[in-house]
Amino acid sequence: HSESSLVFVGKLDDPKEILAGVPEGLPTINLPLADNNPDAKEWSDIIAANQAIADTPQPDLDDLMTIVYTSGTTGNPKGVMHSYRSLGAAPTLTQEMFTPSTSERMLSYLPLSHVAERSVCEMGMFYYGYTLYFAESLDTFAEDLRRARPTIFFAVPRIWMKFQQQVYSMMPPKRLKLLLSLPIVRGLVGKKILTGMGLDQCRIALSGAAPISNSLMAFYQKIGLTICEVYGMSENFGFSHSFEIGETKVGYVGKSNPGVHTKIGDNGEILVKSPCNMLGYYKQPDVTAETLDEEGYVHTGDVGTIDDGYLKITGRTKEIFKTSKGKYVAPAPIENHLLNNPSIEQICVVGNGLGQPIALLNLAESAADQEGLIDELETLL
Numbered sequence: 029h030s031e032s033s034l035v036f037v038g039k040l041d042d043p044k045e046i047l048a049g050v051p052e053g054l055p056t057i058n059l060p061l062a063d064n065n066p067d068a069k070e071w072s073d074i075i076a077a078n079q080a081i082a083d084t085p086q087p088d089l090d091d092l093m094t095i096v097y098t099s100g101t102t103g104n105p106k107g108v109m110h111s112y113r114s115l116g117a118a119p120t121l122t123q124e125m126f127t128p129s130t131s132e133r134m135l136s137y138l139p140l141s142h143v144a145e146r147s148v149c150e151m152g153m154f155y156y157g158y159t160l161y162f163a164e165s166l167d168t169f170a171e172d173l174r175r176a177r178p179t180i181f182f183a184v185p186r187i188w189m190k191f192q193q194q195v196y197s198m199m200p201p202k203r204l205k206l207l208l209s210l211p212i213v214r215g216l217v218g219k220k221i222l223t224g225m226g227l228d229q230c231r232i233a234l235s236g237a238a239p240i241s242n243s244l245m246a247f248y249q250k251i252g253l254t255i256c257e258v259y260g261m262s263e264n265f266g267f268s269h270s271f272e273i274g275e276t277k278v279g280y281v282g283k284s285n286p287g288v289h290t291k292i293g294d295n296g297e298i299l300v301k302s303p304c305n306m307l308g309y310y311k312q313p314d315v316t317a318e319t320l321d322e323e324g325y326v327h328t329g330d331v332g333t334i335d336d337g338y339l340k341i342t343g344r345t346k347e348i349f350k351t352s353k354g355k356y357v358a359p360a361p362i363e364n365h366l367l368n369n370p371s372i373e374q375i376c377v378v379g380n381g382l383g384q385p386i387a388l389l390n391l392a393e394s395a396a397d398q399e400g401l402i403d404e405l406e407t408l409l
Contacts, residue, residue, distance in 0.1 A: 030095055030107060030310065036071075037062045041165070089113040095310050096143050098262045107310030108143075108262045117303040118147050118267045119155035121286045126232055126273060128180070132158035133229075135176040137169060144236070147266040147304075148182060170194075174226035181230050185240040188255065189373060192247055193392055195221055201370070208250045218251035227253060232273060234258050236266075239341070239360070241367035242278045249276075257281045259339065263319065263326045264288075265304035269339050279364075280338040290339060291325070297345050298332045299325040331358075349380035357385050 035056045040046050043064035050056060056068040087093070093115055095107040122128065136149045153160045161176035163169050195204065207217045222228040233248070236258040248255050254274055259281035260266035269290070271282040284290045287303040301324045308316035319327050332341040343360035350356050359377035366375050366387060373392040379385030 030097075037065050037068060040064075087112055089116070090307075092307060094146070096146060096262050096265075097141065106312060106315065109307040109310050110265055110304075111307055114265055114304040114306065115146075115151055117287070118265050119151045121267065121303065122152070123156075124286045125270060126180075128152060128156045128158060130157040132156065132179045133161065133176055134158065134180050135161045135163060135173055135178045137163035137172070143260070143262040143266045144182060147260075148180075170226070174224075177226050177229050179229055180232045180234075181227060182234040182236065182258075184237045185235055185244065186238075186373070188235055188240060188244055188248070189392070191225055192244060192370070194225075196370075214250070215252065218253075221251050222253060232256070234270075236260065236281075239364050239367070241364065243368045243370055245276065245278055247370075259341065261326075261328060263306045263328075264300055264302035265306075267302050267304040268300050277338050280335070280340045282339065283337045284339070289325075290334065292332065292334060293327070295345065296331040296333075296342075298328045298330045298339065298341070300328055301325045349378070351379050351382055351384055359385075362387070 032054070035050055035054055036059055037047070037056050038059040039061035040063075043062075047056075047065060056065060057074065058065055058068045058070050060072065062068070089112045091112060092109050093112045094110050096110060097105045097107055099105065134149055134152070136145060138145045140146070140150070149160055152158065158180075161172065161178070163172040204217075208214050219228060222230070227233070230253060233253050233255045234257075235255050240255065240257060245255055254276055256271040256273070256276055257280070258266075258271075259269040261268070267285055268288055269282040270285055271277070284300075285302070289301040291299050293299050299321075305320070305324060305326055308320060321327065329345050330341050331343045331345055332339055334340075341360070343358040347360065348356055348358050357377070357379060362377045362385070363375045366372055366389075371392055372389055374390035376388045377385050378388065
């Protein structure tokens with residue numbers, strides 16, 4: 029789809045399976061950690077055999093620089109086209125919010141094609157010159173985190189929950205709650221937990237890509253780490269909404285970033301005009317016209333409200349369904365409410381055409397017994 033004419037191959041978890049997806053005859057170049065790709069040219073050989081470019085190319089800022097593919101959660105992945113201008117705007121304006129410096133450390137563990145990695149890790153490293161660590165593998169993730177001791181760390185809610193579950197596996201929630209309620213020992217306990225995670229030096233902790241529960245936010249706040257929710261999408265290079273360092277407002281994803289304008293459409297849809305907005309979708313002008321309007325606003329597909337400048341996401345425009353009784357149901361508020369229960373790791377509310385909605389639950393490893401969980405859910409509902 030992208031019409032790529034060359035593929036760079038790095039360290040792969042499963043080279044045989046992944047390389048099978050590369051079209052036959054498409055040239056590949058091995059980067060230093062690549063293996064099991066014997067027919068490729070080696071990057072080190074190419075560097076040794078060629079002189080570096082003497083001049084500095086200066087492309088037009090509005091030229092296409094890269095294509096970032098969406099995850100495809102709402103259909104087939106779409107190729108989001110970004111210019112040199114939109115990529116450069118993200119780190120330039122982030123400086124106004126978080127003032128990153130060369131002394132920062134980050135751990136990169138998401139796919140490098142993910143918009144968060146492109147925006148925060150790749151562009152941030154080039155722009156600010158901070159140190160970027162890479163996770164060796166899924167099995168060594170915890171060790172890699174302690175090795176990097178990042179000062180800036182971004183994770184999706186599921187990872188924040190996994191960290192919490194690891195803590196609970198070593199100390200029962202009731203005992204930990206008691207210790208954290210004691211002013212004298214709270215700081216010591218929190219420091220020990222964060223050090224064990226590798227987050228004791230983290231000054232900017234971010235969560236995005238999905239809603240994070242209030243209870244999970246409160247847990248980290250008690251051990252001394254304030255998690256700030258952020259909001260963005262591939263279509264605006266992840267640069268949309270965030271909180272200032274140390275600021276939080278539970279249930280919200282922050283205020284508009286510098287240069288970003290936000291408004292709510294007639295149907296409650298969140299519309300965002302960002303300096304990092306895309307040029308459009310590659311080879312999909314019709315879909316581009318549906319998403320990027322004439323005023324330059326991206327139609328996010330998310331539904332929300334704005335309260336004193338703070339944005340609250342309440343669901344998706346296409347998520348709302350109708351039961352057989354004719355009642356419209358928005359799943360997101362129900363899911364977010366039930367996620368306050370630490371025994372629930374994932375949840376999906378469905379019910380299109382049914383008599384009433386049902387919730388499909390994926391329980392956490394630390395979940396209470398079934399009878400106790402039912403009591404907890406009845407309390408929440």
